């Protein structure tokens with residue numbers, strides 16, 4: 472059975488409120504969190520940032536807050552230039568000292584390196600954290616409807632098998648807050664490609680009449696990963712809708728383009 476977490480499971484550490492999955496924590500070598508809107512982050516990478524410049528300065532500062540709260544250095548936090556595609560960035564050797572510009576376009580990141588925290592930024596899309604305790608390997612996935620349609624999660628699992636020799640039955644998957652089926656209404660333009668895809672779209676969509684549908688993106692990604700051999704009891708899901716819980720989570724649907732993004736990260740230590 473999938474282990475489900477709700478809004479009441481929220482935690483606080485310092486000034487940061489976040490969700491965590493005890494099963495990952497109990498592994499004893501993984502640091503992780505699905506942060507809430509107590510920390511606003513945007514896709515600002517390692518380009519030079521003028522600290523005096525309003526929002527960019529604050530964003531850099533918030534990276535520092537994430538890092539100091541969860542026990543790593545700011546320059547250990549690696550995020551991507553997310554583009555709603557299905558490219559995977561694999562980091563399988565130590566990064567060069569000084570962390571040069573890392574504006575890397577991808578929507579998933581896999582690593583066997585212990586000195587970095589890998590993160591994704593989301594507002595309604597599905598943040599997914601992966602651990603292969605047997606290798607060990609960690610990964611993050613950003614899955615919106617486009618990434619889900621492209622099958623980014625199965626593609627990442629294939630990469631774990633092909634590149635690192637993972638066995639799907641060893642993997643643990645943690646899914647963070649995203650827009651729920653309650654609030655994620657889409658039209659024919661989104662549904663048509665799902666209907667013509669190989670995915671079992673009936674399993675994660677519900678027609679509401681008048682040409683609209685409600686999609687359950689988290690469920691879609693779970694189904695895709697189950698089809699790759701991950702058992703249901705290996706999934707943990709913070710089933711908290713970003714739009715319904717817009718007081719604690721950023722939601723593009725609730726707030727529009729001006730909304731921020733919450734960060735989810737994972738790191739191996741020790």
Ligand SMILES: [Zn+2]
Pocket residue numbers: 650651652653654655712713714715716
């Ligand atoms: Zn909702």
